[in-house]
Amino acid sequence: xxxxxxxxxxxxxxxxxxxxxxxxxxxxxxxxxxxxxxxxxxxxxxxxxxxxxxxxxxxxxxxxxxxxxxxxxxxxxxxxxxxxxxxxxxxxxxxxxxxxxxxxxxxxxxxxxxxxxxxxxxxxxxxxxxxxxxxxxxxxxxxxxxxxxxxxxxxxxxxxxxxxxxxxxxxxxxxxxxxxxxxxxxxxxxxxxxxxxxxxxxxxxxxxxxxxxxxxxxxxxxxxxxxxxxxxxxxxxxxxxxxxxxxxxxxxxxxxxxxxxxxxxxxxxxxxxxxxxxxxxxxxxxxxxxxxxxxxxxxxxxxxxxxxxxxxxxxxxxxxxxxxxxxxxxxxxxxxxxxxxxxxxxxxxxxxxxxxxxxxxxxxxxxxxxxxxxxxxxxxxxxxxxxxxxxxxxxxxxx
Ligand code: PHB
Numbered sequence: 327x328x329x330x331x332x333x334x335x336x337x338x339x340x341x342x343x344x345x346x347x348x349x350x351x352x353x354x355x356x357x358x359x360x361x362x363x364x365x366x367x368x369x370x371x372x373x374x375x376x377x378x379x380x381x382x383x384x385x386x387x388x389x390x391x392x393x394x395x396x397x398x399x400x401x402x403x404x405x406x407x408x409x410x411x412x413x414x415x416x417x418x419x420x421x422x423x424x425x426x427x428x429x430x431x432x433x434x435x436x437x438x439x440x441x442x443x444x445x446x447x448x449x450x451x452x453x454x455x456x457x458x459x460x461x462x463x464x465x466x467x468x469x470x471x472x473x474x475x476x477x478x479x480x481x482x483x484x485x486x487x488x489x490x491x492x493x494x495x496x497x498x499x500x501x502x503x504x505x506x507x508x509x510x511x512x513x514x515x516x517x518x519x520x521x522x523x524x525x526x527x528x529x530x531x532x533x534x535x536x537x538x539x540x541x542x543x544x545x546x547x548x549x550x551x552x553x554x555x556x557x558x559x560x561x562x563x564x565x566x567x568x569x570x571x572x573x574x575x576x577x578x579x580x581x582x583x584x585x586x587x588x589x590x591x592x593x594x595x596x597x598x599x600x601x602x603x604x605x606x607x608x609x610x611x612x613x614x615x616x617x618x619x620x621x622x623x624x625x626x627x628x629x630x631x632x633x634x635x636x637x638x639x640x641x642x643x644x645x646x647x648x649x650x651x652x653x654x655x656x657x658x659x660x661x662x663x664x665x666x667x668x669x670x671x672x673x674x675x676x677x678x679x680x681x682x683x684x685x686x687x688x689x690x691x692x693x694x695x696x697x698x699x700x701x702x703x704x705x706x707x708x709x710x711x712x713x714x715x716x717x718x719x720x721x722x723x724x725x
Contacts, residue, residue, distance in 0.1 A: 332473060332481040337363045337452075339647060340472060340486040342459050343493030345373065346435060347619035347636040349442035351490060352451055354393055354644040360651055363484055364453040365474045367493075370443060377523065377596065378435035380546060380554065381406075381533075381630035383721030386637045387431050396441040403433035404547065409719065411706055412536040413699055415583025418706040419532065425713045428720035432533075432547060434554075435633050457482075459498050465489060465615040488647060488659075489615045492636075495605070497621035505612040513604040515626060515681065516688050517541070518561040521600050522573060526553050526592030535628075535684055536581050537702060539695070542628075542685045543580035545589065555589075556600075556627075558685050565597045573597070602626045604678055606670060609663035610639075616662060618643055623670045625677035628684060634721055635673050639666045641724055665725055676718040 339355055341348045344366025355362045366373075382390075382403065390399055407423040422428050446453050454476065462472040471485045491499025527550065534545035541558035548554050557577055568576075574591050581587050603624060610622045619636030642665050646658035683701050687694070705711035 332483040334483045334485060335363060336485050337361045338486055338651070339363075339488045339490060340470070340484040341365070341490045341492055342462075342472065342499050343491065343497075343619075343621065344368075344443070344453055344455060345492065345494060345619070345636075346438045346442055346633060347640050348490070348492035349439070349446055349453070350389070350393075350395075350637060351492065351618065351640045351644055352453065353395060353442060353445055353449070354640070355647065356446075356449055356451055357393060358644075358648050358651075360647065362452070363486075364446070364451070365457045365459055365472075365484070366453065366455050367458045369456045373439050374436050376436060377521065377554075377598065379627050379630050379632060380432050380434040380548070381634075382431045382433050382438070383634045384428055384430065385721050385724050386634045387433075389637055389641055389724075390438065390441070395445045398437070398441055399431060399433045402437070403431040405429050405431050406532060408532050410530060410532045410534045411702060412534055412581060412583070412587075413538070413702045415538075415585070417534070417583075417585065417587070418702075420706070420712050420716055422716045422720050425709070425716040426720060428716070430630075430720055434548060438633065459493070462489060462499060462503055462615070465503055466613040468614065470614045487614065488650075490618055490643065491615060491621045492618045492640075493621050495620040495624045497617065499615060500607055500617055500621050503612060503615055505609075508612070509608045511604075511606045511608070513678065515603060515685075516561070517558045517685055518563065518599050518601045519544075519556040519627065520559040520563060520565070520568070520573075521554065521556045521596075521598045522594045523548065523596035524553050524555065524592045524594045525551060527551065527590045528553060529590045530587075534581060535680075537684045537686070537698065538580040538582075539686065540576070540580050543577055544628075545577075545581065553590075553592075559599060560688070561599070561601050563599050565599060568597060570594045600627070604674055606667070606674060608667065610666055611659070611663045616643055616659070618666075622666075623674070625673055626681045627677075628680040629673065629677035629719065631673040631677050635670060638669050638724060642666050669722065669725065672718070672722060
């Protein structure tokens, strides 16, 4: 039974959500001597086993390694200097190093989580997994608080100066604090991704983003022996209707071409349908509540921007909180939402653009299909076009 009077914990920053955004913020704050607590509803194992995207911008890698999280991303991460855009059955390689002198690193989001959680544990951070936040109060005052219930049903009240909602796209913090005059912007897509993990060798040195008359496919990787692939599907697709053979022939027909490109196949050990949408909450703050990462905005995975945006929010928010405690001024805190949203909308544009250019809507108007091919041709046949994509994909400089 929940206890009648909650235990009270007093700290400076209360972080709701222990995914990569919440943990990185906690880590940076702790390094700056700013006490904080992280409360996460899921358990460590569940997050570790949730497969998400895997591309880190160079700026994200620097943020992780530069703050002393762990160098594992540099050892186990796979640096990629380009992607392959495939349409009309032909490959169009983009060389990021040549185009914009930048690279990205393939390192799965769950590995980023594992490294951050390990760093918090190593440094004695207060991270509570399997704890459900049940209320948030007084964010319009200088003494906000929230309560959470742990796995045994005991209730704790966190009293702090600042509450950060880094609790993902279904964010409790966003949904349960009344923000007068806020706006939610969103786009739903009539398709989803069917994602698989397979024990197979790499099919191609770089990631392949394929537009085909049968729909989009992405040939990604995880290691020399495990690969990650996706194909566009109906949001209501039933994974149990898809045998390994059926999946391989669907993926293969989306990358087929006169060059004879052939996927390297193997046993499939994970099959998931991933729905997505574009979403932005404005503003990202209200009083002493600040939203970061998916809690404030989500992007379709096509541009691989979700995790990178979350880490970029955290960098801006950390600097604002640090300045608040070192100078007593809340100017940067007040500017957090506007500054973070600049990058958010650039990433929204890029993710929407990549998604619409590469996917085939179910009601495919033949004109629109040809138009998308015209766009792909425009981008790949010009150095400026290639540079535009390369600059966005590898990430704009941090504010
Ligand atoms: C992935 O490997 O999961 C991945 C890579 C690139 C994307 C999306 C997902 O754009």
